[in-house]
Structures are given as C-alpha cells and as structure tokens.
Amino acid sequence: xxxxxxxxxxxxxxxxxxxxxxxxxxxxxxxxxxxxxxxxxxxxxxxxxxxxxxxxxxxxxxxxxxxxxxxxxxxxxxxxxxxxxxxxxxxxxxxxxxxxxxxxxxxxxxxxxxxxxxxxxxxxxxxxxxxxxxxxxxxxxxxxxxxxxxxxxxxxxxxxxxxxxxxxxxxxxxxxxxxxxxxxxxxxxxxxxxxxxxxxxxxxxxxxxxxxxxxxxxxxxxxxxxxxxxxxxxxxxxxxxxxxxxxxxxxxxxxxxxxxxxxxxxxxxxxxxxxxxxxxxxxxxxxxxxxxxxxxxxxxxxxxxxxxxxxxxxxxxxxxxxxxxxxxxxxxxxxxxxxxxxxxxxxxxxxxxxxxxxxxxxxxxxxxxxxxxxxxxxxxxxxxxxxxxxxxxxxxxxxxxxxxx
Amino acid sequence: xxxxxxxxxxxxxxxxxxxxxxxxxxxxxxxxxxxxxxxxxxxxxxxxxxxxxxxxxxxxxxxxxxxxxxxxxxxxxxxxxxxxxxxxxxxxxxxxxxxxxxxxxxxxxxxxxxxxxxxxxxxxxxxxxxxxxxxxxxxxxxxxxxxxxxxxxxxxxxxxxxxxxxxxxxxxxxxxxxxxxxxxxxxxxxxxxxxxxxxxxxxxxxxxxxxxxxxxxxxxxxxxxxxxxxxxxxxxxxxxxxxxxxxxxxxxxxxxxxxxxxxxxxxxxxxxxxxxxxxxxxxxxxxxxxxxxxxxxxxxxxxxxxxxxxxxxxxxxxxxxxxxxxxxxxxxxxxxxxxxxxxxxxxxxxxxxxxxxxxxxxxxxxxxxxxxxxxxxxxxxxxxxxxxxxxxxxxxxxxxxxxxx
Numbered sequence: 001x002x003x004x005x006x007x008x009x010x011x012x013x014x015x016x017x018x019x020x021x022x023x024x025x026x027x028x029x030x031x032x033x034x035x036x037x038x039x040x041x042x043x044x045x046x047x048x049x050x051x052x053x054x055x056x057x058x059x060x061x062x063x064x065x066x067x068x069x070x071x072x073x074x075x076x077x078x079x080x081x082x083x084x085x086x087x088x089x090x091x092x093x094x095x096x097x098x099x100x101x102x103x104x105x106x107x108x109x110x111x112x113x114x115x116x117x118x119x120x121x122x123x124x125x126x127x128x129x130x131x132x133x134x135x136x137x138x139x140x141x142x143x144x145x146x147x148x149x150x151x152x153x154x155x156x157x158x159x160x161x162x163x164x165x166x167x168x169x170x171x172x173x174x175x176x177x178x179x180x181x182x183x184x185x186x187x188x189x190x191x192x193x194x195x196x197x198x199x200x201x202x203x204x205x206x207x208x209x210x211x212x213x214x215x216x217x218x219x220x221x222x223x224x225x226x227x228x229x230x231x232x233x234x235x236x237x238x239x240x241x242x243x244x245x246x247x248x249x250x251x252x253x254x255x256x257x258x259x260x261x262x263x264x265x266x267x268x269x270x271x272x273x274x275x276x277x278x279x280x281x282x283x284x285x286x287x288x289x290x291x292x293x294x295x296x297x298x299x300x301x302x303x304x305x306x307x308x309x310x311x312x313x314x315x316x317x318x319x320x321x322x323x324x325x326x327x328x329x330x331x332x333x334x335x336x337x338x339x340x341x342x343x344x345x346x347x348x349x350x351x352x353x354x355x356x357x358x359x360x361x362x363x364x365x366x367x368x369x370x371x372x373x374x375x376x377x378x379x380x381x382x383x384x385x386x387x388x389x390x391x392x393x394x395x396x397x398x399x400x401x402x403x404x405x
Numbered sequence: 406x407x408x409x410x411x412x413x414x415x416x417x418x419x420x421x422x423x424x425x426x427x428x429x430x431x432x433x434x435x436x437x438x439x440x441x442x443x444x445x446x447x448x449x450x451x452x453x454x455x456x457x458x459x460x461x462x463x464x465x466x467x468x469x470x471x472x473x474x475x476x477x478x479x480x481x482x483x484x485x486x487x488x489x490x491x492x493x494x495x496x497x498x499x500x501x502x503x504x505x506x507x508x509x510x511x512x513x514x515x516x517x518x519x520x521x522x523x524x525x526x527x528x529x530x531x532x533x534x535x536x537x538x539x540x541x542x543x544x545x546x547x548x549x550x551x552x553x554x555x556x557x558x559x560x561x562x563x564x565x566x567x568x569x570x571x572x573x574x575x576x577x578x579x580x581x582x583x584x585x586x587x588x589x590x591x592x593x594x595x596x597x598x599x600x601x602x603x604x605x606x607x608x609x610x611x612x613x614x615x616x617x618x619x620x621x622x623x624x625x626x627x628x629x630x631x632x633x634x635x636x637x638x639x640x641x642x643x644x645x646x647x648x649x650x651x652x653x654x655x656x657x658x659x660x661x662x663x664x665x666x667x668x669x670x671x672x673x674x675x676x677x678x679x680x681x682x683x684x685x686x687x688x689x690x691x692x693x694x695x696x697x698x699x700x701x702x703x704x705x706x707x708x709x710x711x712x713x714x715x716x717x718x719x720x721x722x723x724x725x726x727x728x729x730x731x732x733x734x735x736x737x738x739x740x741x742x743x744x745x746x747x748x749x750x751x752x753x754x755x756x757x758x759x760x761x762x763x764x765x766x767x768x769x770x771x772x773x774x775x776x777x778x779x780x781x782x783x784x785x786x787x788x789x790x791x792x793x794x795x796x797x798x799x800x801x802x803x804x805x806x807x808x809x810x
Binding site: 009040045054055059064065100103106111113128202262266270 | 407408444467470471474515522537671679681
C-alpha cells in the first residue's frame, strides 16, 4: 500500500514529541542520573488509598459507573471539583471532565482552530501542547518571558503585527504557575495586564494550570480566571484546565476544564466524537477521594516530599555552576530552567552530558517551530533522589565548565 | 464574545447525535417501555469481580500504572489481547489500546481524512461514527445492505462512480457482525468479496466489531482481518477495532485496534496529541481479568442472559406485527431493524409511540447526511426486561396497525 498517498495532510506533516526519544536514550543506562523526565515521584502516588477507593466505588456504584456516562463528565465529580475550586456558582454545563489536560486542551483547540489560525503561547512552552496545536494546523507564536512571566509589551506588539498581517488570532495559551519548562510563575500584575489585553482584543485565554498544587514556597497568586471574574467581572474570557496527573497520578488520565458554557458545550460535542466520555470508574473513584477529604492532606504530603528536592537543586546550582550560568528560581512545580551563555548549544551539550551520565532536555525542544533558542535547558527535580540531585548537578556543572574553557 | 466568529469551521458545522435527545425524551417517563437505547443490561456488568481486580491491580502495580504509560497501551494488556485474538504473531507496534472504540475510530479517521475525502460505510450505520466522520470533513457514502450485509455490486458501482468524479476514497468502514443499527451479519462470501474489492482498489478496510462476543445463535464467521490474512495473505488491507464496552462495561472506555504497523503507528502519534494514553489503571485491571481466565465464563453468562431476550423479541414481532412489516433476524448483538411500508414515516411514528409509552429510534437517524430513509426503525432488545419486550412489541404493533388503517 502507498500509505503516504492515503494518509491525511496533517498525518504526513505531523511532528513527534522528541522528548520521549531523548528520555528513552537515558533509560536503563547504569549510573545515569536523569533530570530529563517530567514524571511525579512514585512515593507521591497514593496507591494504597486509591486501591481501596476504586474497590469501594465499583462495589457501591458498579451498575452506574460501568454503564455509559455523560460526555461532559460525572456529576458527582463535578460537584467535588466545584467545592475544591470554589466555583459553586458555575453550572454543570460549564465544566468538562477530560482524559487528562492534554485531552481538554485538544478539545479546546478543535473548538477554535482552522488551518492557518494563530495561537499565542509563552515561548518556550509545554511541548506536548505545541505539537498538538501544530498538528491541527495552527501557527504558534511564542512570547518571551522574564521572571514575572510572559512580557506584556511583547504580547501587545505581537498582536498588533499579527493583526496587521491579517492573521486570525484564536486564543492565548498560558501556563501561569511553575511553567513547564521554565518553572516561572506569572506575577499578579502581568495576569491583570493579560486579561486586559485579551478583553480589549477579544482573544480568549486558555489557562493551563497542572502544577498549581505543587507550590513549595511563597504565596499563591489568584488564578487568571478568578482575577477575570472578581476584578474584571468577566466570566467569558478565560477557560481553565487543571489536572490530577501531578497529584494522584498521570496514569489515571483525569483532568477538568471550566469556562464559558458556549465553549465548554462545543468541547463536549467534540468529546462525544472522540472519547464518548472519560473513564467513568476513575471519575467516580476520584470523586470519592475528594469527598472523603483525602485530597488536602495528600497534597500536604507531596509538598513536604518535593520541597527539599527543589531547595537542594537550587543550592547545588548556586554552589557548582560558573558565574556565567543563570537559572530560574521556581516556587514549585517540577522544573528549573537554565540559561547558558549564547555560545553554548544545549543540543550538543546533551550528547556530552549523557556520556557523562547526566541527562536533561535541551531547551530548543520547547519552542514553537522555527523559533528555537539553543542555549537553554530544562532540569527536572521531582523525580531524581536527593543524592542524585547533588551528584547530577555537579556532573552537569563540570561539563559546562569544560565547555566554557 | 462573538463565539461563532472565533469557532472553527468544523465546530460551527458540527452535527449532534440526536439519539441522545430522543433517548432523553423517554427517560423517567412512568410506564415507558424503551427499545431506544443501546446500553448493555446492568445484570451483565461484572461489578463484584472488577471491584476486586481493580483493588488488587492498584495495590500490586500502583507505582507503575498510576505513572505515565506508553501511548500505544499497556504491554500486559497487549499480551492478553494477542492471546485472546489468536494474533500472537503481531508485534506490540501493531496494536493500540484506545479509550473506547469511538476513540480508535477517531484516530484512524485523523490518520486518513482530509476535508472532502470519501469514506464508504454501510447505509445505515452507527451514528456515533458517522457524526465523527462528518465532523472531520469526510463525505460518507452509504451502501445498501440485504440479509448478507453490504451489497457488493452496489459497492463496486459506487467506487467506480466516485473514482469517475475524481473523489479520493480513503477507507471502507464496516460493522460486520450484528451491525448497529440493523443486526445484520456479513456473510463469508461477502467478506471475501469485500477484501477482493479493497485490494483491487487499494482502499483500506476499517473493521469495527464491538458486538462479536454477543453471538446468541448460529456459527461465528471469521473476522475480515483473519480472512484477509489467511486466505489472501494480506495483513495490510484491514485494521480492526474491538471493544470491552459490551462485555465489561462502556464506562471503562476500553477498546483496542490492530492492523498494519504503519497505520497503527500514526494512530499512536495522534494518541500522544489527544489523550497521551488510555487510563493505565483500567488497562492493567482488564489485563488481569483476562489473565485470570475470567473473560470466557463471563461472556458465556452474558450470552445466556441475552439469548431469551432476542428470541422473545423475534417471537413477539412474528406474533403481533401485520403482514406488511418485515424485520431482520439477528444472531446476536443488541438490535433488530424493522422495515415499514414506504408510506409510513418512522420519525412521525416515534411521536405517536412515545405517547403510547413505547420508544424506538427512527431509522433515518442512522444514515449519512442527505441519504436518509424514513420507513425503518431500530429496536433494542438488550436493555428491556422480558416482560417489557412482550408488552412493548405489542404496543408498537398496535400503533403500526392503527397507522396502516
């Protein structure tokens, strides 16, 4: 068969997430210390509690949850999510339970994107999302960040120039807290500016907040949707997606989206065509986990577990890295972002690093197509042990020093 | 916000599955006997066993299955599926675990379809699939059936005329066993002809077989992929999707697809962008259900449960319906299809029927756009009780008799 002749244009042009391949290169290598992955540590996964709760949920509600469920999601889980988020004023039709955040983001993308439409994101941003945007034919425009997040002047200029070119900007995608890959959190002031700009230009915001509960130091800044609602009295401009992946486990593929009913309604129509619904057993089990007030103490435990890892990584970077090297100072999440001098190329450094048994992801992988920056890299601190963080940062610093000489 | 201006063309043009609305009309109405749904009976859902197996699976493998899993699916489940299907010669890369059959079919559609491409299906066919095909911009051409399934002369003529028009035919979609909505099973001869035509024209076949295990009488006819492999020595032309929805419960959203590695590979690339993977907990639990040899006896139980329902529905139709009315004689599945005289309109009959507290789905709902036939209707026998089947068929026959007078 001449498959490529039969395949769709988007299939033939599809980009892969190269991160998987890079991570694969580091797996099973004896002595390898990997800062490459983006996995939660197994010690934070509540296997024992979930084992009991799944058993109980199926025993008590099997006839209901083994049956077809509503495409928008289980009403019991929606009730618990409303309580958790403090959005009891939202109707059930403003909430969609999705098969992970990526799934909710995909439905949002399908709702808005025709080939050639523009999505504005932070540059760099989460690769999984970028490849999905591009697979749907979107042009992604990355806006640079500083320590307060997306730079608003640059956003304004980009919007103006895109409009000038006659481009259709369909939405702004942001990961405001402990962003993947940089670990940067958007400041309150920037969040307000972002909302202002979005309202002025009638461009919806997609707020992706998977790391929110992994705040390890500092003070929570209100979610963008909350600022829009409370300060701008606008409940149309923001759609938010949040996930249970970083708290209960990514294997559950469970997340939720909430926003204007009109948008959520179309996302549910896409759900009917793509998944019918999210796994109803998992939905009810997690609903019961929340109902029994097990989620709050579980998160406290996760924070206690990750906090020393973040602290140690920042300390060891300080101790070991040469003066030319800078990095972000995240207050949570899973990642630290390192800025190398421009003469160093992190893609090349990767090959040297894995020979020396330490791995990271080169920063270029996180940029939209044709906007790559090559002197940055991402370090994960959630998965490696404390001993490995100490030794791994030292190894990496040694390699960088060699390169600089 | 001017949402429709922002929404994508496909979102603005999207058709809903009207069946949900029709089913909703019949729900909670006192005394209503519904043949409208397509749900498995709750008595067939193995709640007790699954409760234990989920608990055990999470307890024993929590650290593995709560973590991210491969996009293509759990290797333990793939192993069990290979054994079950008798495809031990397939590599893991030829199998994809999907979030229900609809999900696998969607990935297949994304793999092949550009806007304006043609998909050939049976007419009528499963509405959930038809609306997904059309949402992706495909033109669906329905081929009429007789008691042996899709009529092959009509298929040949349709392919010839589409080719004449310069249309790109991307695949042939078929539900060969106990088809939804008609209950018709494609004969062995037709399956062979279908493969022959597909090979000659280089058009892939998508074989959707969710009802296979619900064979209640008669003898199993080999799957289309098996005939292609064994008789035509062709392992490229057929991709097959099968589901656990009708046996373990649709709430689990679990199904699998297998076929040529090149096609499955692209479907996995779409999985990465749309769901990342299917729920890993559910995958391992079902894998253990299969491993413990609990699936075969469970299916035997389901068959014993449904068989009297099918028999009774056919008997009662025979007893009660006027001579002008014909219907299919399924050997399994969930549905019987009724042919009314052309002067009757099943859409109009529906309204009269629900007033008389009996419901069905008008046949027109199952046709591709602009190909509707109005004098047919679908009856479900899996969900209603034996008492309700007896009484419901009588009510329906009475209404039809009135209409004929």
